[in-house]
Amino acid sequence: xSTPSALPRxxxxxxxxxxxxxxxxxxxxxxxxxxxxxxENGATALQRYFDTRPDCVVIDVRMPGLDxxxxxxxxxxxxxxxxxxxxxxxxxxxxxxxxxxxxSGADEYLLKPVKPLELMAVIQRVIGVSEADRQQRxxxxxxxxxxxxxx
Numbered sequence: 001x002s003t004p005s006a007l008p009r010x011x012x013x014x015x016x017x018x019x020x021x022x023x024x025x026x027x028x029x030x031x032x033x034x035x036x037x038x039x040e041n042g043a044t045a046l047q048r049y050f051d052t053r054p055d056c057v058v059i060d061v062r063m064p065g066l067d068x069x070x071x072x073x074x075x076x077x078x079x080x081x082x083x084x085x086x087x088x089x090x091x092x093x094x095x096x097x098x099x100x101x102x103x104s105g106a107d108e109y110l111l112k113p114v115k116p117l118e119l120m121a122v123i124q125r126v127i128g129v130s131e132a133d134r135q136q137r138x139x140x141x142x143x144x145x146x147x148x149x150x151x
Contacts, residue, residue: 010035010052011123014045014071015060015089020112024058027116032123042066046074049081056123061090061101069104076105083134085126089114103141107134 011034015021021038028034037052039045041063049057057075061068068088075081088101091112101109107126110119 008033008035009056009123009127010037010054012037012039012045012048012052012054012057014039014042014057014063014068016040016063017060024116024119028120028123031116032120034120034123042068042071042074045071049075049084054084056085056087056127058087058089058119058123059106061088061092061097069100072101072104072106083131085123085129087119087122087126089119105138107137 011028013021013024013028013036015024015038018040021040025036025038028036037048037054039048042059043066045057045059046066059068059071066074068090072086072088075084075086086106087108087110088106089110089112090097090101092098093111098109107129108122110122
């Protein structure tokens with residue numbers, strides 16, 4: 001009999017690029033043995049989040065309607081989803097964009113293109129972040145203590 005910890009983790013991928021969703025879904029399901037749910041925009045992502053309660057959400061920034069920053073703030077603002085690990089995966093490479101993503105509440109900001117193994121490693125890392133660590137990091141950002149940004 002399987003224990004809950006033996007069940008695959010669920011990842012919600014949110015991006016308006018169907019080819020990227022297809023490629024990352026295949027990679028995460030095969031290499032990382034994740035269960036992947038996808039959404040093409042922020043509004044659909046909110047519905048899928050509450051339908052599936054994923055272990056982690058990977059979010060693009062530029063999407064029609066509800067953009068990635070707004071989606072992150074919506075998830076962080078709801079007590080039911082506030083502690084879910086959130087990763088922004090974006091082609092927006094400027095430091096101000098990365099900082100905006102982190103300040104909105106994302107745990108990590110990754111740049112496209114991303115290697116599937118790198119994405120899997122970051123997913124595993126953010127799943128392990130405690131509520132206290134997440135709150136401390138957000139307080140540091142609010143205090144103006146910005147973490148080093150990835151290049």
